[in-house]
Amino acid sequence: MNYLVAVLPDRIQAEAAYVALEKEGLPMSQVAILGKGYKSADEYGLIDPNEQAGKQAKLMATWLVPFGFVAGVAFSLSTGLDTFAWAGEWGNHFIGGLLGAGSGAMGSAFVGGGTGLIFGSGDALPYRNRLKLGKYLIVVNGDESLTRKATLILRRFDPENIQGYADYSQM
Incomplete structure (x- = not known):
């Protein structure tokens, strides 16, 4: 076609x-x-490039957030940092995982949403602007x-x- x-x-x-x-x-x-x-x-x-960017960000978040959590826990385990003394050993690892998951969420929003908005629209955005x-x-x-x-x-x-x-x- x-x-x-x-x-x-x-x-x-x-x-x-x-x-x-x-x-x-x-x-x-x-x-x-x-x-x-x-x-x-x-x-x-x-x-609509904004809609496509949102879909791309959600798609990336489905694997970046869990990967970030695992990476955060792994980093905490490998370094043995005691950043949050009040949380205890396993609490520190869990907080490390949450921080990693947050980083994954930010990455999906910036990379998935940002590049989806800039590069994912093809010629649709110029045509929408002309309309x-x-x-x-x-x-x-x-x-x-x-x-x-x-x-x-x-x-x-x-x-x-x-x-x-x-x-x-x-x-």
Whole structure:
């Protein structure tokens, strides 16, 4: 499955491009307009990078927190530090484990959430930002010949950006 995304500056051009695609015989079930008065990014399924970052952070926490606990206990056992005298020997090891688990949680939040937010969004974030600025997106999905035909038609409308994508997960 291939996708073609064209960014148009206003609603009039987006509607004109949509009509041109319809006149050329493209199946309109495979063409969508995103923008004010049409589908939103969420309705179309354009990923939200904040949501993806949260999922990534939770995924990393499922293994980093237990690993951090074990590493904290192991560190406490290997060094024999008596940091918290009031807690006793096993209490110190347990507190070391809790501190390790906390470090694992922080690591999952910073690495999983931070990198997920910065690198995990792909082109979804720029498209979402353009929609917030009042721009419109024309999205065509289908086989390569359909997206190639749509590219030729959409170029007539001088889009701000036109980009093709191949979704190999559907194959």
